[in-house]
Amino acid sequence: MAMPVDTKELQDKGYIIVRDCVPPGQLESLRGHCEQMLERHKRWWADNRKPDEPPGGEWESGPQPRVLFDRVVDPEAAESVEFVFHENTHGISKQLMGAEEVAPLQFGMFCNPRTDHGPWDWHRDIRSWREGPLEGLFTDSLANPPAYTQWNIPLYDDDVLWAVPGSHRRFNTEAENRQLSKSEHEPLDSGIPIELKAGDGVVYLNTILHWGSNYSTKHRRTLQYTYRAFGGDIYPHAHSFVWQPELIDKLPAHLAVKFKHFLDLERSELALIEHIFSAIIGLDERKFRRGLAELHPGREGRMTCLVLLSKRAKNIRHHPREPMSNRFTDRERELLWQRFLPLDSALQADSPQLVPGFQNKEPTPYIFNEMPAFDIDDFVASWTNPP
């Protein structure tokens, strides 16, 4: 049984601290296993280093080298993947998301850098051109159970992460914007450190303003796991698996079968999105509305799902490597994007803008904060009567 958590606390504060997330009796063995994974991953970094990187690659040069366990596990050493499904991680994520099906997107470990990189930047894990306006995301995950959670679980005491409680359900305040415009690398008056003892965990909504306060050389080994729901009320803004399908061959059978199932869930979801896009291309309003309601059953916040689909449609049109691109002909890709153009324009301002405290640090016309006065009816109307 997962320990009970207060889902309202997550909605209110934007994070929950889970004490002894790693059961104390398991901490030493998980530390040992993760060190073994790190040693393997150092070889991966060296083998995959970029031309401008030192011989050890990211391990030597990165501000926060991140082990991705799926790259280095094998059937005999998979404790870090086993822990992805622990009742204190997966079990609690399921409770918080109110979903039967919850899949990991990524499971890795942050390490301290070789040299001091100091305070990083305050941000929400959002790029306005990638996920759309902040208002859409917080409206959606306040009206419905969230469909994406992110965890930090330090194996040694760790207070690197700071957050601004409650900032996941509002825009930056004037005072925050003033402070952030001066520097994104200093403590915010509204921020607090998330003080975690070895084995504690924090689960948070990544729309919250948060800060890697100090990438110093102090010993750091902090698990980072992310999860998404399938079949909940929301289509999550982070939805793609970071792990690769080859992972399945590197796992013991009881774990491999779980990941095969996640690939099935993803396949069904992609088929549904293809169905929705075909309806849009074919100007079939009923089919479109039914498909959209299946992808995002929550009535409130459904527009946010449509905004996320517009990003996917843009990628299908412009990026041949988008996994869905080969499901459509060139003509269909072009038609699909034409149908989304009015919504895409409504998501943009007349000139590039920059709001501090987001992941994108360059000005962009894509609006950071407010959702446009453009709803699903406007979208349907715009297929045949572009504004």
Ligand SMILES: [Fe+2]
């Ligand atoms: Fe972040």
